[in-house]
Amino acid sequence: MVLTAPLRPPETVMRLKRIGSFHPTRISFARTLIRRMAGEGWRISTEVLDLDGDGFGRIVYRVDTPKGPLTFSGFANPLDPSERTDRVIAEKWDAAFVLSIGAPEAIDIDRLAREAPLQEMGRCGDTDFVLSRANKSVRLFESVVAALSEGRQPDVTEIANVGYLMRTTAVYGNGKFGMADFLKAGREGHFTLPFQAEMLCVYLIREFTLDLVDHVARARGGDRAVPMARNLRRCFGIGNATGLGMAPYLVNHPKLLHNWITARETAIARVRAVEHASDAVIATLKGLLDRVLEHLRQWPTADAGQQAEIARLDRELTMVRAQFFSNEAWLSEPYPWNRLAQWAESEASLETQEMLNSLTLEPYGPLIDELENTTASDESETTEPSMSAGSLQGLIEEAYGWALTYDFSDQAAETLFWYRSAEKEEPRLGKRRDEPGAELELPIGIARDVTRLHHVLADTNPDASVAEFLIEHPEFRRIARRVQSLAHLPYAEFRDNLLDAGCEPIDILRCKLSIFGAVKFDPKSMLWTRIALFQGAPLPDELTLPEADDWFAPVLRGAEP
Numbered sequence: 001m002v003l004t005a006p007l008r009p010p011e012t013v014m015r016l017k018r019i020g021s022f023h024p025t026r027i028s029f030a031r032t033l034i035r036r037m038a039g040e041g042w043r044i045s046t047e048v049l050d051l052d053g054d055g056f057g058r059i060v061y062r063v064d065t066p067k068g069p070l071t072f073s074g075f076a077n078p079l080d081p082s083e084r085t086d087r088v089i090a091e092k093w094d095a096a097f098v099l100s101i102g103a104p105e106a107i108d109i110d111r112l113a114r115e116a117p118l119q120e121m122g123r124c125g126d127t128d129f130v131l132s133r134a135n136k137s138v139r140l141f142e143s144v145v146a147a148l149s150e151g152r153q154p155d156v157t158e159i160a161n162v163g164y165l166m167r168t169t170a171v172y173g174n175g176k177f178g179m180a181d182f183l184k185a186g187r188e189g190h191f192t193l194p195f196q197a198e199m200l201c202v203y204l205i206r207e208f209t210l211d212l213v214d215h216v217a218r219a220r221g222g223d224r225a226v227p228m229a230r231n232l233r234r235c236f237g238i239g240n241a242t243g244l245g246m247a248p249y250l251v252n253h254p255k256l257l258h259n260w261i262t263a264r265e266t267a268i269a270r271v272r273a274v275e276h277a278s279d280a281v282i283a284t285l286k287g288l289l290d291r292v293l294e295h296l297r298q299w300p301t302a303d304a305g306q307q308a309e310i311a312r313l314d315r316e317l318t319m320v321r322a323q324f325f326s327n328e329a330w331l332s333e334p335y336p337w338n339r340l341a342q343w344a345e346s347e348a349s350l351e352t353q354e355m356l357n358s359l360t361l362e363p364y365g366p367l368i369d370e371l372e373n374t375t376a377s378d379e380s381e382t383t384e385p386s387m388s389a390g391s392l393q394g395l396i397e398e399a400y401g402w403a404l405t406y407d408f409s410d411q412a413a414e415t416l417f418w419y420r421s422a423e424k425e426e427p428r429l430g431k432r433r434d435e436p437g438a439e440l441e442l443p444i445g446i447a448r449d450v451t452r453l454h455h456v457l458a459d460t461n462p463d464a465s466v467a468e469f470l471i472e473h474p475e476f477r478r479i480a481r482r483v484q485s486l487a488h489l490p491y492a493e494f495r496d497n498l499l500d501a502g503c504e505p506i507d508i509l510r511c512k513l514s515i516f517g518a519v520k521f522d523p524k525s526m527l528w529t530r531i532a533l534f535q536g537a538p539l540p541d542e543l544t545l546p547e548a549d550d551w552f553a554p555v556l557r558g559a560e561p
Contacts, residue, residue, distance in 0.1 A: 390462025
């Protein structure tokens with residue numbers, strides 16, 4: 001039996017400032033995908049590399065899995081600089097990608113070459129199940145090509161300051177634009193867990209960019225050109241600029257959110273319940289802590305608030321290194337990781353608390369990795385019409401008492417409204433008293449809607465059924481169903497008012513991105529952030545190496561000879 005300390009209560013975990021301090025863990029989706037590929041012996045091979053001297057054309061990879069082959073098709077196209085934008089409403093990109101079920105010879109690559117660059121305006125087939133596009137980081141791409149074509153390795157400082165050669169502007173899946181849906185991918189047996197297909201696509205985009213830059217350098221430099229050093233290839237990731245659209249997703253998938261957070265919190269609780277740390281684990285964590293400190297110094301951001309958080313994280317982890325990991329007597333006492341977490345909760349910042357949680361999970365794969373299989377969920381919600389109105393009121397007070405603490409008679413509590421922009425095709429935030437459109441708001445104000453429901457229930461016959469109540473008050477059908485369906489899931493709701501003037505959606509973005517496995521969060525406002533995925537991940541021919549899973553807190557060093 002696995003021993004588990006008590007899970008942290010949702011009133012602690014599900015606050016925006018807390019989730020906005022999360023870091024990736026060994027059960028984040030990028031990490032779990034790499035482990036699965038390694039464990040199942042996936043093989044990735046280049047089937048087609050048909051590029052001209054400027055790097056325009058196609059690269060096709062075959063992915064052999066125990067469930068059958070997959071095909072990744074990448075297309076690089078000319079793009080005028082004036083047309084390059086990362087906005088969802090863009091119509092042209094530097095590159096487009098499709099992940100398909102089946103071997104390359106069974107996939108109509110020519111059709112994909114025509115349709116994939118059109119994205120949602122194109123026609124997807126029922127074997128295609130992930131569609132993406134990306135733009136170059138033009139300055140770094142050209143700098144790397146120039147260096148390699150001249151026979152030298154690219155500048156490490158420049159790489160560290162950007163960290164990727166391309167950044168995705170969208171990764172679509174689950175039936176969008178005519179593609180095969182998640183259920184078909186599951187029936188085929190390739191993907192049964194959330195976002196693994198999308199993560200594979202991003203991983204292969206990374207390989208595409210590395211092969212692309214080597215090809216252009218060879219075409220430009222001829223015999224002088226050199227391939228990129230292996231350790232530098234490994235430390236490139238794929239960038240992404242993530243905006244407000246991710247926040248409504250988590251609000252609208254509360255069961256999924258609950259399972260993700262439950263898996264994470266259970267992993268933390270299991271490690272906190274470890275009674276004695278072995279010498280090997282302590283040595284591993286010391287080395288990892290040193291790596292994290294180096295990682296922090298390669299975390300670029302122009303955001304003053306994030307800079308301050310990184311600096312404080314550096315100071316506090318340096319103190320942890322000196323006071324705890326250099327104290328053998330302390331480390332030999334029972335439950336060292338629980339005591340370290342308790343110290344951090346009282347003395348350190350949220351960034352440090354959550355980094356220590358991520359860090360201490362690393363050596364305990366056999367204890368926690370199986371939790372990655374608990375992250376899927378259906379999103380069905382069911383109304384219980386026979387429940388009494390009084391019982392529904394009690395359910396709110398028991399499970400949603402946090403929502404009742406907000407005073408919605410105060411205008412500041414309802415300052416914001418969330419809506420979908422018809423022009424930009426993206427979620428947006430408006431100010432209720434300053435901007436039109438509040439009548440079109442998305443149902444994101446859970447705390448307000450629960451409070452309103454509770455207020456009306458207080459004036460309702462408690463013996464009336466929920467069915468009778470909803471016939472009289474149909475405007476509460478959605479929120480009543482949500483309360484009844486989620487009351488037993490403690491991590492399904494963010495326990496803050498998402499309409500408040502002080503709400504910062506970037507905290508929700510960071511929560512989801514950390515669960516994906518993103519690093520180096522670089523906020524550009526409270527509404528969007530840049531990140532990198534798969535930095536430090538093993539290359540396709542390294543998946544089965546003993547150290548393939550050791551890429552927490554990646555660092556970049558000079559090219560190896």
